Amino acid sequence: MALQERREREKEEMKEKILSAASAIVREEGYENLSIRKIANKIEYSPTIIYHYFVDKDEIIYYLMQRGYRKIVQAITCANSTSDTPEGHLKDMTRNYIDVALKMPDEYMSAQLSKSPKVIKHTSMLYKGASENKPIIGALQQCVKQINKDINVDDDKCEIIAQCIIVSTMGLVIKLIVENGIDDEHRNRLIEHFVNETVLKIAKGE
Amino acid sequence: MALQERREREKEEMKEKILSAASAIVREEGYENLSIRKIANKIEYSPTIIYHYFVDKDEIIYYLMQRGYRKIVQAITCANSTSDTPEGHLKDMTRNYIDVALKMPDEYMSAQLSKSPKVIKHTSMLYKGASENKPIIGALQQCVKQINKDINVDDDKCEIIAQCIIVSTMGLVIKLIVENGIDDEHRNRLIEHFVNETVLKIAKGE
């Protein structure tokens, strides 16, 4: 039946319409000002219709976060590293991560700080074996391994180091976002020190 | 006039009553479930009376955060470090910070992530000269200086290193709180690695 297909397509289009309206509101007024009624107003429908396409407001927020976060993950894992040394690669990855995250602070914060199980499924990174499921941890672990190829550092430890790197970088990003209006010069010095020294030191196994 | 004094005292008592009721609600149901009406119900007054003692709900939340955060800062700056080496002291401070913060996750998160100017005034740490105003950065900076007493590392750089230490530690704590239910063994390995290795490496100037 072609009907079912069209229905499905229309449903998907409506979902998209709702999500992009929601996205616009978030962009303009922030997450805390997103409301079902505002979305409805924007798409010129009654508020309740939204519940035909999403179970609740949290689901809408979940989708928005997922999109934002996917962009971040992509930007980082597909990093075009100009450097050929593992140290240079780690630097590039870290700088890239910080830049991308700071460009979409709202999406980054809400994705990273959400305690919703659905979101955590995507953002969790501190479990054993994360390097096999989470591209970022995987990439970092490989990088750490390369950096320490001379001395003997087992995969488990490399994973833990990778996790230390990611939480540290997240801490920097989060604090830079929360603590807005930092003097540009100091801000840049801090980022440069973190990228060029801190991260490399954390990566070193011994 | 003794009257004015008593009035003032009674006003302070009422404020305290409101704050401790609010605190209890937060403890029992979390920040997101705190409401003016619930507070009013708990202290057996009408909701509007609260606006005689606090300008709005944000002010109440601000006071709650301030209290929680003060506890954290105290627990860290008054750390009873058993060690006499600067490295040992840094370890103790870091472990202490993580332990205390993880014991009051709600207060920690809301204080650390609030963008309210009032709160930021207390929690901001990434500006130049923070080591002179913020006890934590100050203590960390001194520690870093001691660790690097052999090589020449100027105060400015020590401050930046201190800031890298604090954001990294915060990142770990925040991620541990958000990502609840991590396997205890892995969690402890992670914390131990961070305290015993990561932080020390970040602290090293060269």
Add this chain to the structure above:
DNA sequence: TATATTATTTAACACTGTTAATTTGTAAGA
């Protein structure tokens, strides 16, 4: 005791997310 001041309450406004019942629109079968 009357007046002024302060504490407290009542009622209301403008929001919020969400549900049940109802109406409108559309496709399929007789």
Add this chain to the structure above:
DNA sequence: TCTTACAAATTAACAGTGTTAAATAATATA
């Protein structure tokens, strides 16, 4: 083409939120 079935969309309502203005109760001053 008309009726039946189903999906889409709306209206009305509930229970909750923060907050304000106006009215009332309580208390201190003169």
